[in-house]
Amino acid sequence: MHATLPLLEETDFPAIRRGKLETLQVNLGYRCNQQCLHCHVNAGPKRKENMERETAEQLIEFIKAANIKQLDLTGGAPELNPNFRFLVIEARKLDVHVIDRCNLTILFEPDQEDLAQFLADHQVEVVASLPCYLKDNVEKQRGKGVFDASLAALKKLNHIGYGKQGTGLTLNLMYNPQGPTLPPSQVELEIAYREHLQDFGIVFSNLLTLTNMPIQRFGSTLISKGEFEGYMQLLRDNFKQENLNNVMCRSLISIDWRGYVYDCDFNQMLNLPAMLSNQPKTHIKDLMQTNIDGKAIVIKDHCYGCTAGQGSSCGGAL
Numbered sequence: 376m377h378a379t380l381p382l383l384e385e386t387d388f389p390a391i392r393r394g395k396l397e398t399l400q401v402n403l404g405y406r407c408n409q410q411c412l413h414c415h416v417n418a419g420p421k422r423k424e425n426m427e428r429e430t431a432e433q434l435i436e437f438i439k440a441a442n443i444k445q446l447d448l449t450g451g452a453p454e455l456n457p458n459f460r461f462l463v464i465e466a467r468k469l470d471v472h473v474i475d476r477c478n479l480t481i482l483f484e485p486d487q488e489d490l491a492q493f494l495a496d497h498q499v500e501v502v503a504s505l506p507c508y509l510k511d512n513v514e515k516q517r518g519k520g521v522f523d524a525s526l527a528a529l530k531k532l533n534h535i536g537y538g539k540q541g542t543g544l545t546l547n548l549m550y551n552p553q554g555p556t557l558p559p560s561q562v563e564l565e566i567a568y569r570e571h572l573q574d575f576g577i578v579f580s581n582l583l584t585l586t587n588m589p590i591q592r593f594g595s596t597l598i599s600k601g602e603f604e605g606y607m608q609l610l611r612d613n614f615k616q617e618n619l620n621n622v623m624c625r626s627l628i629s630i631d632w633r634g635y636v637y638d639c640d641f642n643q644m645l646n647l648p649a650m651l652s653n654q655p656k657t658h659i660k661d662l663m664q665t666n667i668d669g670k671a672i673v674i675k676d677h678c679y680g681c682t683a684g685q686g687s688s689c690g691g692a693l
């Protein structure tokens with residue numbers, strides 16, 4: 376795989392600082408039952424990195440100390456980590472909103488038969504990747520058999536109330552483009568998704584669009600095809616100043632499977648730790664008494680992926 380960081384080091388992206396910290400985004404490890412082409416984590420079934428209980432306990436302590444409002448669990452497939460359910464249960468006891476970034480097919484993995492009900496019982500918001508409503512496009516990106524399994528998983532979630540009004544169970548779908556283009560309008564695409572998924576009897580809460588980041592597997596593919604520079608130019612040409620105030624790193628920190636802190640998940644994947652102490656890397660256990668509001672954010676050229684067009688974040692368009 377080609378390294379992308381050397382191509383992103385030199386940047387004229389504007390300096391940004393942290394606002395109020397509200398969200399703890401936690402990457403529980405890189406193991407996943409899938410191996411998607413666009414994956415910025417390079418996750419897959421053979422990855423061994425997995426968060427341990429001691430780190431998960433430190434995260435709960437941090438949530439209490441920093442009065443965190445939202446816990447966003449990602450991976451890999453976060454549900455494969457034995458501490459996933461511990462984190463959900465403990466965070467919900469503190470009335471923290473919990474998001475599970477779910478790849479849908481995980482619901483049919485061995486030992487996960489009760490996962491959907493567990494999520495519902497704890498009112499976890501499910502954000503599910505479904506990069507298109509057309510089978511061919513989904514399977515090109517996520518692998519054979521993934522489309523049918525994803526629809527079956529959505530039906531299972533709908534069956535227990537997810538995506539239905541009045542249940543309090545949020546089911547958001549996440550779209551990202553197939554290739555080196557910006558996502559279309561989130562509002563218009565949501566209408567198209569609703570129409571197509573209605574044919575299968577599937578409902579959902581909202582569609583979130585995400586711009587592909589020129590890093591890891593997607594970035595490497597761009598380099599192989601000679602499309603890296605063109606994609607970066609597209610991101611730069613579509614820079615929107617108004618998106619800068621809302622980039623997600625202003626209100627979240629991202630934690631890796633060992634407990635180290637980054638300004639966002641993308642920086643985590645580029646091994647660019649947050650500059651929050653005089654150490655090269657800051658561990659979450661050393662942040663318990665520290666107010667990080669106003670600290671400078673580590674930026675590189677990939678940050679243009681967050682500000683292009685309608686903007687992009689883990690919560691969709693900005």
Ligand code: SF4
Pocket residue numbers: 407408409410411413414415416417418419450451452478504
């Ligand atoms: S399901 Fe998600 S974490 Fe797993 S390989 Fe695909 S993009 Fe990566």
Ligand code: SF4
Pocket residue numbers: 622623624625638639640641642672673674675677678679681
């Ligand atoms: S890539 Fe990360 S650090 Fe850069 S603007 Fe986006 S969220 Fe912030």
